[in-house]
Amino acid sequence: MIVNKMRQEKKVNKSAVKNACQMLMSLGIDNRSVYAEDFEIPFLQQSAEFYRLESQKLLAENSASVYIRKVAARINEEAERAVHYLDKSTEERIVRVLEDELITKHIKTIVEMENSGVYHMLKFNKCDDLATMYKLFERVPNGHLTIADCMSSYLREQGRTLVTENTDDGKNAITYVQSLLDLKDTFDHFLKNAFNEDKTFKKRINSDFEYFINLNQRSPEYLSLFIDEKLKKGAKDLGDQEVEIVLDKAMMLFRYLEEKDVFERYYKQHLAKRLLLNKSASDDAEKNMISRLKTECGCQFTCKLEGMFKDISVSNTTAEDFRLYVSQKRINLNGIDLTVRVLTTGFWPTQTTNNQCNLPATVREAYQCFHRFYLNKHSGRQLTLQPSLGSADLTAVFYGKPKEDDGDGESRPTTTTMIKERKHTLQVSTYQMVILMLFNTKESWSFEEIHQETDIIEKDLQRALLPLSLGKNNQRIILKEPKTKEIQSNDKFSINDSFTSKLFRVKINPITAKIESDPERQETRNKVDDDRKHVIDAAIVRIMKTRKAMPHTQLITEVTHQLKARFMPSPVFIKKRIESLIERDYLSRSIDDRTSFDVIVVTLAFAICWLPIHILELMKCANSSILYALIRSYPKVLYSIRAFTHALAYFNSCLNPYLYALLNRNFCCDLIDIIPTRFVRHCRMRTLETNTSNPKEKYLSPTTIPNETLLKQELHIHEVADDEIDYNEKAKLKTVDVSCQIELREM
Helix, strand or coil: CHHHHHHCCCCCCHHHHHHHHHHHHHCCCCCCHHHHHHHHHHHHHHHHHHHHHHHHHHHHHCCHHHHHHHHHHHHHHHHHHHHHHCCHHHHHHHHHHHHHHHHHHHHHHHHCCCCCCHHHHHHCCCHHHHHHHHHHHCCCCCHHHHHHHHHHHHHHHHHHHHHCCCCCCHHHHHHHHHHHHHHHHHHHHHHHHCCCCCHHHHHHHHHHHHHHHCCCCCHHHHHHHHHHHHHECCCCCCCHHHHHHHHHHHHHHHHHCCCHHHHHHHHHHHHHHHHHCCCECCHHHHHHHHHHHHHHHCHHHHHHHHHHHHHHHHHHHHHHHHHHHHHHHCCCCCCCCCCCCCCCCCCCCCCCCCCCCCCCHHHHHHHHHHHHHHHHHCCCCCCCCCHHHCEEEEEEEECCCCEEECCCCCEEECCCCCCCCEEEEEEEEHHHHHHHHHCCCCCEEEHHHHHHHHCCCHHHHHHHHHHHHHCCHHHCCEEEECCCCCCCCCCEEEECCCCCCCCCEEECCCCCCCCCCHHHHHHHHHHHHHHHHHHHHHHHHHHHHHHCEEEHHHHHHHHHHHHCCCCCCCHHHHHHHHHHHHHCCCCCCCCHHHHHHHHHHHHHHHHHHHHHHHHHHHHHHHCHHHHHHHHHHCHHHHHHHHHHHHHHHHHHHHHHHHHHHHHCCCHHHHHHHHHHHHHHHHHHHHHHHHCCCCHHHCCCCHHHCCCHHHHHHHHHHCCCCHHHCCHHHCCCEECCCCCCEEEECCC
């Protein structure tokens, strides 16, 4: 009663409580039995009842944040009271009672409390309340796991909402990634300031981000677009340090991607545009980004990206040498300053479709001059022109009366009587350069005429004409008739001689979507799947050369483990690649273990069926008197046993022929083969390890391996790393289905 009054902050004689406890402690043989039986046990029971009612009252009257603060205060008060007035050992027991009554029994209610629970705290950034709850729940078993479950549920809900929102253009793609980074920053803040860097919470956050980022198949593309935006020239309000910080954060999201090879393909496309169009803000920033990717995924992931930088560096040197060559030979290039980027086919995302284009005569002559120069310097190489990746600066002179914008979006002729020629430098693509130079010979061209003259694919031709004829007013170099919003085959085009711009250098922005359309994305997906086939093939061959023999399921597990850092292959996909290698004679099925299994089963059945009758016959031969004595004593039992053993043996004799025919096995031969095969196999493996001087025990030479050259070509064309497979030491590999053994054998 006195303690309850103290809990209710009423005035009591505190010294009386202390004296009573000391008196009880002094009684009894062991100085504690009386205290425990007469005071402590009833005290703890009454305290549990008091705080049971107290917890119900506090939950009904307070929010979760207020409740946890009052509970924390109650525990501190009770512990202090126990130290001052009760025995020291009682402190731990009374605190445990409070933790059980105030926290453990209501933990789900507190966490899920509407408008004040963990969801509410996370939503409104109540970091202090979360920290208080975390410290309080640490007192009880698995208390922090309850908070972690609730936090994980909230994070997944927020993440799913974010990644499933409409992101149909490049601008939304940038916002998409930025929203993910903001969400990550928010939960990193909670992790540091509320959850004390708890590893459980950290793992949950990482797992949740990995879950919902991979719900959106376009996440790799969007992340590459985001990085592309930050590395381009003209990144707004970002210095070098800020860019590095943003890229570090982007790498955190990259770690969550399962399809890192898809990201690599998009990143390679965006990097190629930055390098070829000279849009990179900083070479150091580009190389730092590649260094991050290399640290994360290894050198194989970035070898092509590094090769692209090497090509640009070599191309710059080649361009300088070509200019020096032209100067020394006094070659007339008709005023063309030609710069050619020589790209390695395996490194760059060059198009495999038809890229034909009829260059203007002056440009073609300049290119042929470079072609001769390059092949003289590098004999044996082949140059293939890629006009879709090129750009040009054209000097254009306009003589017509300029037009001005009257504010309603329409251009009107000016009233100036004096007409001055206007000179501009137009920054265009190679296709646009070819189109514009046609108008030096003829004022008006139809779409069909342009198509026939330039030999550009219709789709690419329309894409090149769109910004020239239907772009912004300050970019409309060409007039189109009729004035529709689409380009048709019967349209007519002419130069806009009244074109004017405040800028001397006019950049004609191509009308291309930043993100891929559904057909383009499907095409990219098909290319990725093709690349994956060869990567999986190389992994299977590499594993089999190392392991020699292994079960089918274990091979699938090993391949998945090796490739999961790059992408997550499905077991079905891996199985198809194993079947493909079998069909092409790189692997074959091993039947030894299945044969062994069948023989063992049949042998055991034979032994079980014939062993009883043989035991009876042995007993009869060894000591017939004992057997006859047993028959006289237990005639029914012994005759029943004898009949059963004979029936079992005859049943096996009748079954075996059908079993042999059904399984198509000659078990006599198989049984003879099994035991020596087992010994030979182990001896051979030891010989391979210790006695490699015997040429018969070495691997086959490349000339005796079927299709070895084809395998090398298939894997090498798709840039499989050289260390993945040693073609000079390729042996005959064998594999089986799920129930069999995969084995490497010497031929």
